[in-house]
């Protein structure tokens with residue numbers, strides 16, 4: 001099995017969501033058919049904290065790994081669940097040859113949601129205790145801090161705790177301002193965090209989407225983005241064009257600033273990915289070629 005962490009940086013990876021409940025998986029596989037043509041280093045599959053799509057996460061991640069021979073990463077949340085339930089899911093992943101998980105706490109509606117686990121770090125410890133090094137574990141990180149943290153510094157202390165438990169890579173929350181990401185990355189490195197930090201980029205495709213996303217994760221919106229959302233928000237086609245152009249430029253700038261990986265939040269929109277891919281491909285491969293020559 002190919003190991004993601006042995007591949008050359010900068011990595012190029014995608015996130016998709018599985019179908020909800022009993023909905024057919026055919027549409028999701030059609031999206032994956034298109035996405036694999038862009039040669040991603042891995043595809044990660046989200047996990048419904050409410051439980052609606054947990055089986056589908058296992059099924060789709062297994063399909064990515066086994067049918068497409070692309071590294072599949074299963075997101076796994078621990079909030080409101082038990083060790084036995086998590087073990088059952090991890091056993092199924094293992095039996096299906098999936099050896100990469102993104103270990104998450106999940107969002108809390110209130111403190112009574114917590115159950116047996118309080119933080120993602122406890123899930124990471126649990127996986128290590130039960131499975132040793134059989135899984136490569138990713139964790140989430142937040143360039144603009146997690147909304148529950150009082151400060152970036154406090155959040156980084158807890159991120160370092162997760163890293164010290166044996167996390168192999170970090171995937172960041174989406175952000176729109178590369179300066180914020182790069183300044184935060186320096187702080188993370190100064191704290192002794194050495195794991196590859198993969199930058200999460202979400203293309204803006206509608207005014208509703210960006211307002212929801214900002215409300216949920218608190219990402220800063222640069223003036224330039226605010227201007228095009230205000231100007232074209234009423235026109236679906238126009239805002240999507242502007243969003244694709246912005247994400248493309250954002251990624252090119254991140255690659256120029258030596259980011260270790262780009263993680264595209266695809267929202268299962270293969271056509272948006274195709275447009276961005278066309279805009280970044282030669283920069284991505286130039287960067288990879290330069291790094292290979294330096295070795």
Ligand SMILES: Cc1cc2nc3c(=O)[nH]c(=O)nc-3n(C[C@H](O)[C@H](O)[C@H](O)COP(=O)(O)OP(=O)(O)OC[C@H]3O[C@@H](n4cnc5c(N)ncnc54)[C@H](O)[C@@H]3O)c2cc1C
Pocket residue numbers: 045046047048049075076077102103104105106107108118119120121140141146147148149154155156158159162171172173174200
């Ligand atoms: C890349 C990415 C993918 C995601 N995918 C999903 C998904 O598929 N499904 C889903 O439901 N959600 C997903 N989420 C959202 C995630 O579940 C939420 O952001 C959640 O609120 C926090 O998860 P975490 O793993 O970062 O938690 P934690 O690492 O536990 O951090 C949560 C908060 O607790 C603090 N904290 C951590 N440890 C301690 C400690 N020991 N003492 C005190 N405070 C502590 C942290 O600083 C932070 O403020 C994703 C987020 C990201 C960035």
